[in-house]
Amino acid sequence: MLEIKNLYASVDGKEILKGINLTVNAGEVHAIMGPNGAGKSTLSNVLAGRDGYEITQGEVIFKDEDLLDLEAEERARRGIFLAFQYPVEIPGVSNIYLLKAALNAVREHQGLDELDAMDFLALVREKMQLVHMNEEFLYRGVNEGFSGGEKKRNEILQMALLEPALAILDETDSGLDIDALRTVSEGVNALRSQERSIVMITHYQRLLDYIQPDFVHVLSDGRIVKSGDKELAKELEDKGYSWVKEHVEGSAA
């Protein structure tokens, strides 16, 4: 599904990703943890195709294609979905308009016809139930005046509707209350399948109780410094990141 090889990226001459290697196969769930400023959001932005990053080395292969050659929208249509750490507000563009435009963009790429208005609404309603969102949110501006938790649910709603091949969730659990965390996790779990992969960035081991990852990685200072299974997350919770850093430095010596 996704293969990141020795990826280096910098912004304004500042190197942020310093040789990332990561392989995500179809059906797998990977968790990425790591201290603030390690480069986790940078990695998700680079994967989603945001302008402004200079890729100085390495490559990313997604479903046998060179991902870095594609524009953001082309990646989205091929099934890459980024749930943003800070979803942006877009007053004047209604949520329902966005959902429709996004779904049609993907369907067109897949050679499918646009859904008619009735079928579309039925589908959206079904997905809204999944994330316990009130229909009123459809007619508001995208994330306009939404609370932090509502914005995150809205991201999951978009994901549920678009059914991406690879979902990258950037701290979707941050700022959620316990019920919302459960709802969002259910939304993600409902999407889990043999054809789909999920990369979730989180600071909290708690999320991993709800969404059981196959692998856990620690990203620190632009590199994946440690990988393991979900036991690694528990260990991190106990010992903190300094433990990983010492561990890495120790092994390097």
Added chain:
Amino acid sequence: MKQLTELTTSFTSVADSIDLPGQDLSWIQEIRQQALAQFNQSGFPSKKVEDWKYTSLWELTQLQFSHLVEPVEVSEQHCEQLALLEDAYRVVIVDGVFSADLSKLTSLQEGLTVGPFSQSLERIQQQLGKQVSIEKEGLTALNTLLMKEGVMVHIAEDKIIDKPIELLVINTGGTDNLATHLRNMIVLDDNAEATVIEHYVGLTDTSCLTNVVSEVILAEKAELFHYKLQQESDNAFHIATLAAKQATGSQWHTNNINLGAKLARNDIHSQLFGEQSHTTMDGLYILDNEQHIDNHTRIDHFVPNTTSNELYKGVLNGSSHAVFNGKVMVHKDAQKTDSNQYNHNLLLSRNCEIDTKPEMEIYADDVKCGHGSTVGQIDMDQLFFLRARGLDEVTARSLLTHAFAVEVLERIPSEHIRKALSNVIEQRLPRGKK
């Protein structure tokens, strides 16, 4: 030199040679005489006049305007396409001439009088020219000298007119440099309510001049929804003066949408003479290429307890130039005035230019006033978000531009009119160039 008086066109001899309405009415002859004297003195304003600092009329002085034409025929079907609203009373003016055939003035609701200016002079004798000043504006003097057609609307006391009234002014471009001088009079008696749309359309890119003066009188508790849609041709000069006097409890809701013309100038003036009266002044301009627009608005709060809201937004592309000058005057008796005024601009290219100046002059001490202006570009976070959801860049940019623009429609209560205007705006938006 504060005036441009050396004009290629001799408007004085035009006045002598064409058939203007009211030649048998001495009072109107007198008004025209005064206007003539005034215009000969003042000509067009030059850029030395503070209010015209950024807008040059020099090119106008160089043109030889024609005034006498046979209007080009416009089919009923074409007219239907051009109109903003299908279900409305309609007064249609083609190349400056009223078209009874294209107008829709049958089965008028009781209490509504509407018709062409040229056939309504007796009715408006008392009010004509009282809302504007020929001394201050050469262009208004010129308009008064040559006013020939327009719309007259009168709503009787307590009448609420359900159907909007659309004034559709079509410039076919059949004649080069055609000048039309239009005068509109809109009078609402006590408690009357109506919706009026002034709609100016150009069909070809022939050069022309539309010089229009609209006067509005709102009696006690009258409420007027007053929209303007300017879609003149790319080589048109559009000069408009719009002025209202408002009595106690009256409300004037304006929305001034300008999409066309090579050079457009709007002078809009509301005069709040009665307590509890309110003005909304909203507007939008979407410019591309070499287009130039200058919106000058002024709201006078003369008495206590009046309110005004103003929101002007602009989308500029190409090497267009926009000027916004909004003045709110809170006079010394106008305690408890509540007023806000904003101008926001979205620049889509490096070569466009905006001069914005929201102003408030406050002589009362117990008031609530706010104003400001912004100039910005497409938000990169929003753009990336939309692209990350699969929308191509061009679509995403025009969606964001549209979202920015249509905010000015939010205060229009009629969903029908809001949608119609939103569609027109969408078609005019630059297709998201980088």
